[in-house]
Amino acid sequence: MDWQSLWLSIKLAAISVLILIPLAVIIARPLAYERFPGKSWLEALIMVPLVLPPTVIGYYLLVSLGSDSFIGQLLQQYFDVQLVFHFSGLVLASVLVNIPFAVQPIQRSFEAIPQEVRDASACCGMGRLKQLFRVELPLAWPGILTALVLCFSHVLGEFGVVLMMGGSIAGETKTISIAIYDNVQAFDFSAAGNMSLLLLLFAISTLALTTALSRRMERHR
Amino acid sequence: MKARGDLHVHISQLNGIPLQAEFSCRAGELLAVVGPSGGGKTTLLRMIAGLNQPQSGEIRCGEQLWFADGINLSPQQRHLGYVPQHYGLFPNLSAQANVMAGLDHLPKSQRRQRALQWLERVNLQGLPERLPHQLSGGQKQRVALARALAREPSVLLLDEPFSALDRETRERLYIELARLKSQLQIPVIMVTHDINEALLLADKLVLISQGQMLQQGEPRQVLLKPRNEAVARQMGLRNIFDAKVLPYDEQQQLQWLQFGEQKIACNTDARQRCGEHVRWVIPNQGIRFNAISSGRLSRSYNKLSVTIDSLLVMGESVRLVASIASIAYQLHAEVPLHLVQKLALAAGLQTEVALKSDLIHLLEHEPACISSDR
Structure with missing residues (x-):
C-alpha cells in the first residue's frame, strides 16, 4: 500500500471539496432562482466536463498553463507560481473537472425549496445573506451533502486529468489512482489490488452513507 | 421604517x-x-x-x-x-x-x-x-x-x-x-x-x-x-334573465319589464329606454315560495308560475330548479329544508313563486373594466 499516494489523494480531495462547495453554492443559487441572459450557455459550459474526456481537459490545462504558455509565464513572473506538475495545479484541475458534480445537486436542491418559503423569508425581513444561511442552506443540505460526497470520491479516483497535469511525482502529484496505474505497469498486482479495493470500499460506504442521510433528512422536512 | x-x-x-x-x-x-x-x-x-x-x-x-x-x-x-x-x-x-x-x-x-x-x-x-x-x-x-x-x-x-x-x-x-x-x-x-x-x-x-x-x-x-x-x-348568482323595457310607472314608481308573456315590476333608480332589451338578475333572497300561499303577496312582489324540475337536498337546505311557465328559462333557488317539507314542494309540482321587486337588478350591457366604488 502506497500510503503517501493515499494521503496525497485525500489531501487533494479535501482541498478541492473545500473550494468546490462554496463555489458551487455561489453558482447554483442564481442558476436555480434567477433569469439572466446567457443562462443556458452558462449551464452548458458547466456541464462540459461531464461529456469531455478528462485527458482532453488535462491537455488543454497543460497547454494553457504550462511554462511556455502566456498564463503560465504570467503566473511564474508575478506570483512565482507554477501550476503544471505541482499539487496546486492538481487542485485547479480537480476543481474544474468536478464543477458539474458540485453544481448540479446543489442547484436541484435549491430549486426544490418551495417559492412560498423563500417569499416568506423575504417578507419576514431577512436580507439575502440571512435568507441563504438561515433558510436556503439548511434546506438545501441534502444536495450539498451529495455534492460533497460525489466530488470527494470523484477527486479521490481522478486519473486522466491528474496524469496530464501532474504526471507522477511522488509526494507532489502521484495520487492513489496514478499509484495503482504505476503498480499495474510494474506487474505488482497485489499492491494495485489492495489500493483498488480500498477505493471501492470507500466509494460504496460513502454513497450508502449519503443515501441514508438524505433519506433521514427527507423524513424530517 | x-x-x-x-x-x-x-x-x-x-x-x-x-x-x-x-x-x-x-x-x-x-x-x-x-x-x-x-x-x-x-x-x-x-x-x-x-x-x-x-x-x-x-x-x-x-x-x-x-x-x-x-x-x-x-x-x-x-x-x-x-x-x-x-x-x-x-x-x-x-x-x-x-x-x-x-x-x-x-x-x-x-x-x-x-x-x-x-x-x-x-x-x-x-x-x-x-x-x-x-x-x-x-x-x-x-x-x-x-x-x-x-x-x-x-x-x-x-x-x-x-x-x-x-x-x-x-x-x-x-x-x-x-x-x-x-x-x-x-x-x-x-x-x-x-x-x-x-x-x-x-x-x-x-x-x-x-x-x-x-x-x-x-x-x-x-x-x-x-x-x-x-x-x-362570479358572485354565484344564477338567475339571470332577458327582458324588454316597458314604460316607467311614475305613479307607483316602478319600472315594468316584459318577461315572456308576463310583466315584471322592479324598483330601479336608473331609467331605462322603453323597448330596450335588458338583462336582469335576482339573488336567492328575492325569491319567495311561501309568500303567495301565506297571502303576504304585496305590490312589491311579482308572481311567476313555475313547474318544479328537481330538488336536491344538501344538508339543511334544498337546491331547487324550476321551469318558468311560458318562457324557456329555469329558476334556481335555495330553500330551507323545513320550508320544502311544509309547502310539500316536489318534482313535477306546479306552483307560484314571488320575486321581490326591490331585489330585481338590471345589469349593464358592456363589461366594465376598472370601476370605482358604487
Missing part, C-alpha cells in the same frame, strides 16, 4: 400577466380580492408584497410610498405580514423559531417572549417546539399567522388562507380572523376564490377576473347590485 395607515394600490400591467387594479383598504378593514383561479389575484398580492414588480402604478401605505416611478421598496423594507397559500413555514425550524424568524428587528431578549405571546394569541399554546411537519393544517396556518402578525406589520396579506383546511378548522379560523381584524388596526388584504368566505369576512370586496377589476364595494352591495353579468356570475 414601519408605515401606519391606509393602503392605496394602483397597478397597471399590460405585458406578461396583464393586470389592472385600483383600490384602497383602510386600517382595520379587511378587503377581499375575489376571482377565479389564474385571474391574477396572487400576482396582485405579490406586487403589494414587493415580490413582483408591476410595470407601472403606485402603491402607498400611509405616508410611505412603496412603489412608484423610480421607487420600489423591497419586501423587507415594506415591513409587512404575508401568509402564503401553503403557509411557507420554514420546515427546519420549530413553530416558535418560525415566529422568531420574523423578529430580527427586535432586541434578542424580546424575541422569544413576543413569539410565545403570539402563539398563545392564535390559540397555539403548548406546541412551540413542534416542527411544521408535526403540525396539522390548521396549526400550521396559525403559526404562519402568528409569524406574520408578531412583526407588527403595516399590512397583513393573506393568500387563500383557508383553502387547504377542513370545514371545521376553517369555521374556527374565520372567527379568529374576524376577532383579530378588529384588534389589529392595519389594512388586511385577503385573496380568495370563495365568494362566501369573502361575504362572511370582508368589509370590502374587489372582484377580479383575467387581470381586470370588475367591481369593488361593500360585499352585500356587490351581491345585490352586480354591475354586469360577469360580476353576477
